Amino acid sequence: MYTLDRYILSRFLYNFLSSFVILMLIFIFQAIWFFIDEWAGKGIDLLIVGKFLLYYSPNLIPMVLPLTVLLASIMTFGAFAENYEFAAMKASGISLFRAMRSLIIFITILSIGTFFFANSVIPEAELKSYNLRRNIAQAKPALAITEGIFNNIPETDINIKVDNKHGENDQLLEKVVIHKLSNGGVNNQVIQSKEGELVGKKGSNYLQLILKDGNFYEDIQGKTIADRQKVPFAKAYFDTYTMNVDLSNLNNQDLEKENINNTYKMLNSNELTQAIDSLFDDNRKVINSFGSSVFNRTGFSRLYVDEDAGRPVKDTIDPTGKSVPELMEFYAPWRRSQIAEMAKNNIASTRRSIEGKRPDIQRRIKLLNVHYLALHQKYALPIACFILFFVGAPLGAIIRKGGLGLPMVLAIGLFLTYYFIGIFTKNYAEDGSMDPVIASWISTVIMLPLGIWLTRRATADKAVFDSGSIIEKFKGLFKIFRKKEATVSK
Incomplete structure (x- = not known):
C-alpha cells in the first residue's frame, strides 16, 4: 500500500510542479507585458527589473496555486482512469478515498503552508515590490510623467503636463504646460510650449528640459496694496528655453528604501x-x-x-x-x-x-x-485549495482523460467561475453593497457542494450527467401522464 501511495503522490507532484511552473511563467510574462510600457527604453538595469519580478511573483500565488491544484488533480486522476489504473485499484478493493489518502495529507500540509505564506511572505513581497516601483519612478523622472495630467516631479518645484510622449526613450514631449512654484510655494510662473525634450547624461545630477516655441507667464508681486490690486504680470515669447532641473537628490535615491509600509x-x-x-x-x-x-x-x-x-x-x-x-x-x-x-x-x-x-x-x-477582505482572503485561500482538490480529483476520475487537453479546458473553466465570482463579490463588498466577510468566502463556499457532489458521483462510479437515468425519469413521467389521461377518458 505504501508503494501505491508513493506512486500516486509522485505522479501528482510531477503534474503539480510542472503545472505550477508553467502557470507561474505565464502570469509573470503577463506582468512583464503590463509593466513593459513603463520600463522600455528608460535605462533601467535588468537586475532591477529581475528584482522587481522576484518581489512581484508572490502576489501571483493566490491566482496560480488554486488553478495548479485543480489542474494537477484532474490530470492525475484523469490519467489513472484513462489508463485503467483506477479500475485496477477498484478491482483490488481500493476505494477512491483510499487512493486519495496520501494526496489528502499533502494538500492539508500545502493548505497550512499556504496560509503562512499568504500571511508572511506575500505582505513582505508587496511591500518590496510597491516601494521598488515607486522608487524607480522617483529615480527616473521620465517615468513620473504621465500623459494628459499634471505630474509633480519628485524633489523639485515643477508640475508638468504633456499631451504626448514619443521618441526612443520617450524624451520628446508635445504641448508642454509647466507650473513652477516660487520659494514660498506659490504658483506664480506658468510656461507653455508646443514642443519639449528631456536631455540628460548618465551620471549627471542635472536634467535639461529644452522647450521650443512657447510663452512664459509670471505674476509680479507688488510692493504696495495698490500695486497688488492692479494684478501686474509679465509675458514673454521664446523660440527655445532651457530649464536645468537639479536631480542630485533623485540620483542618490535608494531603490530598496521602504517609504510606504501601511497599505x-x-x-x-x-x-x-x-x-x-x-x-x-x-x-x-x-x-x-x-x-x-x-x-x-x-x-x-x-x-x-x-x-x-x-x-x-x-x-x-x-x-x-x-x-x-x-x-x-x-x-x-x-x-x-x-x-x-x-x-x-x-x-x-x-x-x-x-x-x-x-x-x-x-x-x-x-x-x-x-x-476585512484582505484579512479573510488569507484564510479563504488555503481552504479554497483544499476544496478545489476535491473538485478536481473526482472530476478527473469521471472524465477519464489525462494530459493537457480536456483537463486544461475543464480546470480553466472551473477556475474562471471561482475567480470571477470572487472578483464580482469583492467589488460589491468594497462599496458596501455586500458584507466583506461573506464576499471573501462566497466563491469558496460555492465550490464546496460541487466538490461533495462530484466526489459522491466518482465514488459511485457514475458519470457527471447520467443521460440514461434522465431519459428513464422522463419516460416514467410520461407514463404517469398517460395513465391519468386513460383514467379520465374512462
Missing part, C-alpha cells in the same frame, strides 16, 4: 486585525460627530431637557398638542412664509452638508471593507 496588502493577519479595530473606532467617532453636528443645527438640542428622564420635555416640542398646519395659524401670513422659507433653507443646508460628507464616509467605509 492593507502589506499587513499580516494580526496587523490587519489591529488596523480594522482602529479604522472602526475612527469611523464611529467621525460618523457620531457628524451626526451630532447635524442634530445640533436642527435646534432640538436647545430644547429644555428633563434631567431625571434624560429626554426633551414633551410640552417644549409641542405645547398645544396641535399639528404643524394648526400651529401655523397662530402666525400672520408673512410670518408663515418666513418660517417655511427658514425650514426649507435649514433642510437644504443639512442636505448639502450630508452630500459633502458622503465621499469621505464612503472612502472610510471602503478602506475598512478592503481590510
Whole structure:
C-alpha cells in the first residue's frame, strides 16, 4: 500500500510542479507585458527589473496555486482512469478515498503552508515590490510623467503636463504646460510650449528640459496694496528655453528604501486585525460627530431637557398638542412664509452638508471593507485549495482523460467561475453593497457542494450527467401522464 501511495503522490507532484511552473511563467510574462510600457527604453538595469519580478511573483500565488491544484488533480486522476489504473485499484478493493489518502495529507500540509505564506511572505513581497516601483519612478523622472495630467516631479518645484510622449526613450514631449512654484510655494510662473525634450547624461545630477516655441507667464508681486490690486504680470515669447532641473537628490535615491509600509496588502493577519479595530473606532467617532453636528443645527438640542428622564420635555416640542398646519395659524401670513422659507433653507443646508460628507464616509467605509477582505482572503485561500482538490480529483476520475487537453479546458473553466465570482463579490463588498466577510468566502463556499457532489458521483462510479437515468425519469413521467389521461377518458 505504501508503494501505491508513493506512486500516486509522485505522479501528482510531477503534474503539480510542472503545472505550477508553467502557470507561474505565464502570469509573470503577463506582468512583464503590463509593466513593459513603463520600463522600455528608460535605462533601467535588468537586475532591477529581475528584482522587481522576484518581489512581484508572490502576489501571483493566490491566482496560480488554486488553478495548479485543480489542474494537477484532474490530470492525475484523469490519467489513472484513462489508463485503467483506477479500475485496477477498484478491482483490488481500493476505494477512491483510499487512493486519495496520501494526496489528502499533502494538500492539508500545502493548505497550512499556504496560509503562512499568504500571511508572511506575500505582505513582505508587496511591500518590496510597491516601494521598488515607486522608487524607480522617483529615480527616473521620465517615468513620473504621465500623459494628459499634471505630474509633480519628485524633489523639485515643477508640475508638468504633456499631451504626448514619443521618441526612443520617450524624451520628446508635445504641448508642454509647466507650473513652477516660487520659494514660498506659490504658483506664480506658468510656461507653455508646443514642443519639449528631456536631455540628460548618465551620471549627471542635472536634467535639461529644452522647450521650443512657447510663452512664459509670471505674476509680479507688488510692493504696495495698490500695486497688488492692479494684478501686474509679465509675458514673454521664446523660440527655445532651457530649464536645468537639479536631480542630485533623485540620483542618490535608494531603490530598496521602504517609504510606504501601511497599505492593507502589506499587513499580516494580526496587523490587519489591529488596523480594522482602529479604522472602526475612527469611523464611529467621525460618523457620531457628524451626526451630532447635524442634530445640533436642527435646534432640538436647545430644547429644555428633563434631567431625571434624560429626554426633551414633551410640552417644549409641542405645547398645544396641535399639528404643524394648526400651529401655523397662530402666525400672520408673512410670518408663515418666513418660517417655511427658514425650514426649507435649514433642510437644504443639512442636505448639502450630508452630500459633502458622503465621499469621505464612503472612502472610510471602503478602506475598512478592503481590510476585512484582505484579512479573510488569507484564510479563504488555503481552504479554497483544499476544496478545489476535491473538485478536481473526482472530476478527473469521471472524465477519464489525462494530459493537457480536456483537463486544461475543464480546470480553466472551473477556475474562471471561482475567480470571477470572487472578483464580482469583492467589488460589491468594497462599496458596501455586500458584507466583506461573506464576499471573501462566497466563491469558496460555492465550490464546496460541487466538490461533495462530484466526489459522491466518482465514488459511485457514475458519470457527471447520467443521460440514461434522465431519459428513464422522463419516460416514467410520461407514463404517469398517460395513465391519468386513460383514467379520465374512462
